[in-house]
Amino acid sequence: MSGIWAVVPVKPLRGALRRLTTALEAPVRRELQVAMLTDVLGACAGAAGLEGVMVVTSDPDAAALAARLAGARVVPDHDPPRGMNAAVSRGLAAVAAEGAEAALVLTADLPLARPGDIAAILEHRVADCSVVLVPSADGTGTNAMLLSPPEALRPRLGPDSLARHSAQALRRGLAMTRLPVAGLALDIDTPADLIALMAVGGQCATLEACARLEMGVLLGVGSTL
Numbered sequence: 001m002s003g004i005w006a007v008v009p010v011k012p013l014r015g016a017l018r019r020l021t022t023a024l025e026a027p028v029r030r031e032l033q034v035a036m037l038t039d040v041l042g043a044c045a046g047a048a049g050l051e052g053v054m055v056v057t058s059d060p061d062a063a064a065l066a067a068r069l070a071g072a073r074v075v076p077d078h079d080p081p082r083g084m085n086a087a088v089s090r091g092l093a094a095v096a097a098e099g100a101e102a103a104l105v106l107t108a109d110l111p112l113a114r115p116g117d118i119a120a121i122l123e124h125r126v127a128d129c130s131v132v133l134v135p136s137a138d139g140t141g142t143n144a145m146l147l148s149p150p151e152a153l154r155p156r157l158g159p160d161s162l163a164r165h166s167a168q169a170l171r172r173g174l175a176m177t178r179l180p181v182a183g184l185a186l187d188i189d190t191p192a193d194l195i196a197l198m199a200v201g202g203q204c205a206t207l208e209a210c211a212r213l214e215m216g217v218l219l220g221v222g223s224t225l
Contacts, residue, residue: 003051
């Protein structure tokens with residue numbers, strides 16, 4: 001293995017999107033997560049410059065989807081899972097052990113991701129020891145990051161992760177770029193995020209799922225699209 005590999009952590013689908021538990025039933029949340037994963041994997045599969053995709057999951061359905069849509073390799077997550085950062089660390093270690101030059105970490109809840117968004121990040125790799133951080137829409141989270149080499153940083157995804165990743169890069173003397181990417185800014189954690197997605201519109205597997213599930217009605221905002 002060589003080049004740049006995407007690393008995508010995927011939680012068990014049966015417990016997907018827990019922050020939406022009060023608004024959506026488990027089967028709906030599962031279908032929504034499958035749709036978002038479909039969008040992320042599709043972006044990876046169509047992106048020039050990626051050597052391959054490594055998905056970290058203990059869910060057999062997610063693993064099968066990843067293999068089918070993106071030809072992904074799968075690393076089993078910890079059993080029981082230890083959270084997103086532990087899963088990402090496992091994926092980064094796996095690609096590093098195989099000789100990857102760099103790793104692009106993507107969360108699995110980016111419905112607007114497109115191949116061009118990934119290509120834009122890869123173009124900003126400036127050195128063998130460097131970090132590209134893609135902020136969330138509110139400017140505090142990290143929705144994607146390009147790490148050269150793959151274990152250049154310890155992943156600290158979650159609230160205020162952009163500041164934590166930036167501080168790590170500075171401490172380690174790594175060249176760092178913060179790169180806003182519109183298609184990767186919106187991650188889905190809350191009902192407000194889903195409403196924002198439906199307001200944007202467009203074509204993606206997640207919006208198709210929203211229409212099929214009558215998401216607007218479920219969230220109490222009327223018609224989905």
